[in-house]
Amino acid sequence: MKRQLGTMLLFVATINISFAQNTFKTQATAILKAQVLKEAVWAMQQKTVTVTTESSPRSTGGKHDFFSEGDYWWPNPANPNGPYVTRDGETNPDNFVAHRYAMIRFSEIIGALASAYKITGDEKYVKQAIVHLKAWFVDPSTLMNPNLAYAQAVKGLYAGRSWGIIDSIHLMEVAQGIIVMEKAKSFDKANLATIKKWFTDYILWLNTSKNGIAEKNAKNNHGTTWAMQVASFAKLVNDQPILDTLRLRYKNVFLPNQMAADGGFPLELARTKPYGYSIFNLDAMVMLCQILSTPKDNLWTYQTPDGKSIRKGLDYLYPYIADKSKWTLKPDVMFWENWPVAQPFLLFGANYFGEKNWFNTWKSLDLKPTNEEVIRNLPIRHPIIWF
Structure with a gap:
């Protein structure tokens, strides 16, 4: 009897945990649906913008390398033409962040299209997403190299820093969006394989490069x-x-x-x-x-x-x-x-x-x-x- 009672209690607990894990999923989707579909209308109209669209003469990387400058670094009042100095928490609005904005925009586009596809099942969203995914990861003329070696550089001090790797958190919804869309008929296997190879290469860089290891630790x-x-x-x-x-x-x-x-x-x-x-x-x-x-x-x-x-x-x-x-x-x-x-x-x-x-x-x-x-x-x- 005790064994039966224990089994029943475990069963009830399992049901409660399972319920808790999905308590607000449906409600959240209902709340966000109109916003998502509106964002998707915008995303369907966007042309591709990658790291090759704009560049900075201060970057020591190439055309296909992501480049940004550290946010909290400013000209030194005592030496205006010398190395920058830090002011923790205070963002310098004159630093180069165009690549970061391009990546955030990319994330917004893929996130919106993948969300709309998940809600509606309409493959037009997948087809538009592939245009942007190919520009960033497949097309030799516009793709980004799979590293952030030149991210959050500091004038006069660093060509790039480990802390700059934080900039690519905006590729997370790109990766998750691909997971949502990859089984769609419109997503051809060749492009999918090339895109996944890009992420595999980036994972390797994140785990083996000097900056990647420093950020990891x-x-x-x-x-x-x-x-x-x-x-x-x-x-x-x-x-x-x-x-x-x-x-x-x-x-x-x-x-x-x-x-x-x-x-x-x-x-x-x-x-x-x-x-x-x-x-x-x-x-x-x-x-x-x-x-x-x-x-x-x-x-x-x-x-x-x-x-x-x-x-x-x-x-x-x-x-x-x-x-x-x-x-x-x-x-x-x-x-x-x-x-x-x-x-x-x-x-x-x-x-x-x-x-x-x-x-x-x-x-x-x-x-x-x-x-x-x-x-x-x-x-x-x-x-x-x-x-």
Whole structure:
């Protein structure tokens, strides 16, 4: 009798967990449908823009190399023509970021088209997406080389830095969009194979180059977002050894070393934009759970021996999202008024744990932010394709 009762309780618990994992998926899709279809109308009209469309004379790379300049670096008042100096948290508006904007635009286009295809099944969206995918990854005259060796350069100091790898988080929704669309009749196998080869090459560069290894080992949000984007690319190309390694990294590196006992992120809280960086890092942690979790290795429920978990991180930050006035630290030095928006951690956390308050907060916030800094730090803007 006891064995039967235990089996019944386990069965009920399993049902409840399964229900929680899909609690708000349908509601979120219904809320976002009109917005997605409107974005898709825009995306259907866009011409291709890649890294070859615009260039900077300050780049030491070639025509096909992504180039950007570090955000927080400025001319030195004491030596205006010399190497730049840093001002943490303060963005220099005169630095070259055209390639970053092109990649964000690319992400917006593919995210919108893949979302519309998932909702409607209309292959016109796939056909338009392929035009842009070929421009970035296939066409020899316009493609981007699979590296970020020249990202976030600093005048007079660095041709490129490891921190610049964070710029390619905006390829995540490109990769996920391909996953959504790849079985469509319009997606020919030859182009798909070439595109996947590009991502395979980029994964290799991220894991073997000097800058890639440095970013991988970064102790703050840079390490987390390195793993987040590698996870999304590895999922596209079905690189199971990489996915297995990233699950271990989440459990043995990120949770133990980045999260405090209360669920906060001390390295982010020590920055000049602690609120924005805490949000950014929690989004990345949650997306690792969303991308990497399997029935046999569920990161959503994983706890370190001392009790750290993604649930603890969500419980820590949520009160400050629901009521920003409760934030106990100084306001961020820039963009304080622009956060929060409809953060991915609210939606995916609510969907897994069945937290209605989190979901209601998500849908009450800005679902389509337009601030450039927010968009830059919000790689997941089309959640429908991630369910």
